Amino acid sequence: MSAWRFRPEPPESLLDGLLHYYPALLEPQQAALLYQLLLQEIPWQQGRVVIYGREHIIPRLQAWHGDPGICYTYSGKTLHADPWTPTLQIICQQLNQLTGLQLNAVLCNLYRDGQDCMGWHADDERELGENPRILSLSLGAERDFALRRKGSSRQSGLLPLASGSLLDMQPGMQHQWQHSLPKRARVLQPRINLTFRTIYPL
Numbered sequence: 036m037s038a039w040r041f042r043p044e045p046p047e048s049l050l051d052g053l054l055h056y057y058p059a060l061l062e063p064q065q066a067a068l069l070y071q072l073l074l075q076e077i078p079w080q081q082g083r084v085v086i087y088g089r090e091h092i093i094p095r096l097q098a099w100h101g102d103p104g105i106c107y108t109y110s111g112k113t114l115h116a117d118p119w120t121p122t123l124q125i126i127c128q129q130l131n132q133l134t135g136l137q138l139n140a141v142l143c144n145l146y147r148d149g150q151d152c153m154g155w156h157a158d159d160e161r162e163l164g165e166n167p168r169i170l171s172l173s174l175g176a177e178r179d180f181a182l183r184r185k186g187s188s189r190q191s192g193l194l195p196l197a198s199g200s201l202l203d204m205q206p207g208m209q210h211q212w213q214h215s216l217p218k219r220a221r222v223l224q225p226r227i228n229l230t231f232r233t234i235y236p237l
């Protein structure tokens with residue numbers, strides 16, 4: 036038995052039902068425990084991307100884990116998933132039980148402080164299929180999750196993501212909305228975010 040347990044209470048429904056927010060899937064103490072386990076267990080790496088021929092350091096640490104043979108293309112690079120760590124595997128199994136999904140991979144992000152961030156994007160890579168549903172678990176420092184409609188450059192919403200919360204991005208959301216995690220100078224503490232996905236072979 037793990038020392039933590041998910042408590043799925045009815046979510047808040049946002050963006051006309053395209054986004055479900057569970058503010059406390061984990062109690063704060065259990066979220067803190069899970070945060071510590073994952074901080075130690077995951078082989079966090081500083082990645083690089085090439086954009087228009089120039090190399091950039093990704094402003095956060097990352098790791099990519101999943102079932103054997105899972106591959107993912109990200110900014111022109113094909114990444115092979117590392118094997119599950121014990122804790123990531125348990126979380127994935129529990130989310131699959133809770134939702135009936137067959138999530139088979141997770142992108143792990145470690146935002147070391149408020150200077151680390153993620154730019155505007157939709158998770159719409161081909162290997163996610165036509166209508167992906169993505170589950171995003173947040174642990175550690177609270178950070179704002181920003182939303183804007185695709186095709187607009189104006190932010191239309193901010194959702195602070197609490198430690199122990201789960202965002203359930205429903206099928207269709209990635210067609211209509213982009214999201215980002217903006218810098219926040221006042222945030223001095225780290226945050227771990229896990230986005231669980233179902234990857235299909237191409």
Ligand SMILES: O=C(O)CCC(=O)C(=O)O
Nearest residue numbers: 142144158180216228230
């Ligand atoms: O850190 C977050 O809450 C967002 C992560 C994200 O959008 C992603 O991994 O695609």
Ligand SMILES: [Fe+2]
Nearest residue numbers: 156157158214
């Ligand atoms: Fe995303």
